[in-house]
Amino acid sequence: MAQVLGPHPRLLIPSVEALDQIAKPAVPAHRGLPVGIPPFISTTEQDWTLNAFCRRHGWKIWLKGPYYDAVQVNWWPSFLSLRTAFQATWGTEKLFLQAHVRGLEESISFSAYQGRLLDVVHMVKRDITPEGKTWGGRIDDPVPEFLNPLRAIVKELNWSGGAELEMIRNPAGELWLMEINPRFPAWIHGATIAGRNLAGRLVEAASGIAMSEAVPQSNEFARIVLEMPVRAGYPIPPLQEPMNGSQLHSGKYPSGMPMLAHRLHALRSRSVPASVPLEAAPSVATVPASFIKDILGADLDNVETPSRILLPSTAAHSFAQLAEAARAASSPACEVRAAYSIKTNPDERLIKMAYDVGFLAEAISELEVGKALEVGFLPEQVILNGPAKAWPSQARSRPVHAIFCDSLDELRQVVQRAVGGEELAEIIGVRLRGPQLISRFGIPVVSREIFYDMIGLLRALPQHFRIGCHFHIASSNFGIGQWWRLYDSSLRCAKAIESCTDRAVECVDIGGGWFPDDFENDLMPKLGDAIRQAREALPSLRTFVLEPGRAMVQHSMAVAMRVLEVRRFQGVPQDIVVDGSIAELPLAWQFPHRILQRDHKSGEWQPMARGPARILGRLCMEDDIVAPNVQLRADITEGQLLAICDAGAYESSMAYTFGRGKSNGL
């Protein structure tokens, strides 16, 4: 209406310019108000960047549409399917992701005419429906720190009409603005019950006719449901039959909002205000320069595809960088060691790289220990971790560096053997399972009985064994903030172990589970502080261990594949089928992978951007989709080479033989 009818004395709505100033998610008009805007990112960014945003905010993320609609996404595959549904419902790719804010909802609603603030109330929700709609609330006056800037904003925007600012107050008491809606909220009559007739004030200002004052009855209101007769001749249309089995997202909006949105986009594409960040051009895909350098060195013209290729300088850089950081963080009192998790990728070349730069080896089975020894590690350079270590045939001439026990029963077994004189390891430790952790691993120290038994066993351990504590959660799933909170609580638990056993905890091992970018950008810069914190908590700490797998090697390999078939529709490539598959990329659906394509004329490798096309695998399986959203070049041809990057961790160790005419060898 603002666009089509423009300013009109009887139209009690804000102007197009004012509406642009309240556009989600940036809400430019909020400046001056004592509110923050939760971090957000446009989904037009590359998937690699979107995934990093989600990890950074602990996978407590909302996917939101341009006008309506918000769903919580808690892992990558659900984001992918919800993004597709939202794009179809709202007819646009310009959606955004926003970090979750923990807290309780409140609102400010106001009424204004031609830039003059007429009345304003503050409403704190007291009851909500399962969809979060207000079902009861308390009405108060807004505080002056809110009122004064709001008055200035209303003036600046020359606002006419009603409005609601939807906010969340976090446990620290800070307000976060979700959105400003250019209309009265559905609960507005609740304000009238409190003696504040906002709608009346607006009509009064516009018409000059005095409104009847609202009588204050209570400053709290509750909503009720009312059945009412339907007028004969105007029946309610029958319900739509739900689509059998399929969940049509737009079915949530019987009001026709999605249809209106599709039309609005057609309108807006003619008059797009440059200020709205959602209209930004799609970002470009990039990969680190070392990927291309390493792939150029692989002579792929003479390689049978699909083929996993090592990116040697990329891999070596990660190992060297961590080795150097560990050396720099070490002190005479406390040594910092990195241990390579063999299971993540047992390729000998990678284990050798770890060995060469001075890592320890971390093994979860006797076969892995054998592999480490084969590459050159000594027993005292091996850490045994994972569940249940009483593997057969583990007669070793020398003790290993450390054993971490995953359960009380295992600890009992290990302590018994130690008491019996076996020199199992220099360090005997426990893997801790913290209070809020849902995990099958570690000793659940939240139980007083279990903690008590653990202390008893550790006290019985002969004095010459050193005691260690280990914890491990995947920050890539739980989020970085959660990881650091767990680090904190693990140190407190280790401290409790010290005071209860009367023995020093001399080793802390923080496990793996890091996405390479987070390891480099978050953990590494904070490593010095983390070690200081550990030494403060545990003054006798002598060894601090990191056990990265994924962080070292995820980017160390790519899978090269060739295009077998280009499927076109009206000349435009829609899908390609390649000779690779999810058998070589078993986690293709779990996180985004950067993809390179080789230009068949220049031979140059270029990053593939996100787009509407798919890369389909060679297998006769419904879920064999190597990449669901890529931009294909118009001149893509059969035989062209692709390299799916970020395939060097579990993509490699968990790959399987399927559709190759081979049995799997077990």
Ligand SMILES: *Cc1c(COP(=O)(O)O)cnc(C)c1O
């Ligand atoms: C798997 C594993 C690691 C490595 O985990 P990533 O996710 O590959 O970093 C480290 N320590 C232990 C005990 C493990 O089981």
